[in-house]
Amino acid sequence: MRGVLHVHSQFSDGEESLERIVQTFRDAGMAFIAVSDHAEVFDEQRMREYVAICDSLSSTHFLVVPGLEFALKGGSIHILGYGINERVRASTMEQLVAGIHQAGGIAVLAHPPVGSLNMIGTIKGELDGIEVWNGRYDGTVAPRAESFQLLRRVRMSNLKAVAYCGVDFHKIGQAKKPVYVQMESEAFDRCEIINRLRAGRFTLHGSNMAIPSSGKLTFIQELSIAVKQPLCRPWAG
Secondary structure (H helix, E strand, O other), X not given: OEEEEEEOOOOOOOOOOHHHHHHHHHHOXXXXXXEOEXXXXXXXXXXXXXXXXXXXXXXXXXXXXXXXEEEEHHHXXXXXXXXXXXOXXXXXXXXXXXXXXXXXXXXXXXXXXXXXXXXXXXXXXXXXXXXXXXXXXXXXXXOOHXXXXXXXXXHOOOOOOEEEEEOOEOOHHHHOOOOEEEOOOOOOOHHHHHHHHXXXXXXXXXXXXXXXXXXXXXXXXXXXXXXXXXXXXXXXX
């Protein structure tokens, strides 16, 4: 079962409706998407509408997992809250991650900037994962080596933290060669997807590369990423 994470729609700064996004990724062979529109534009009513549309677009063949992306520290740090059905109010990173967990969600550091380790010191033991491959910031050729180095440092004190990838979808052209996750599933429902994502029971895929959620790369993969590092650049479409 394949799915794409980190998807933005017209509910925030994405160009496409959720309806078109679902159809596009269904046609691309995906079984689910995890949406993460920007939390700053949501109030309670908008959140209810958002979740209701996610529900209405889910079926026995395709699932839409609701979620939000939160900006902190003046926009330097972004935390993805996958699998939440409600707004989370927080003024600190600690409150935010705790709130995401209380709402039944997964807290993932998105497109980590340089110096992330120092910025996330107070929550590195609570994060569920690091987005090591962001299709919009890194491109689809290869992930950045620095993101894996960050994950290794975080996992020294937090073994539950796993590697995530995300399309960071804003435009329809990004659906052509998306980075995606793949998992085996005994039940086709949201809870199963969220539980497997939280537990790291999936692999990351992109550019003919399969990466375990532990973020542990083979020597060949590390060499390939190092060689392709100059090709990592923000997506333009």
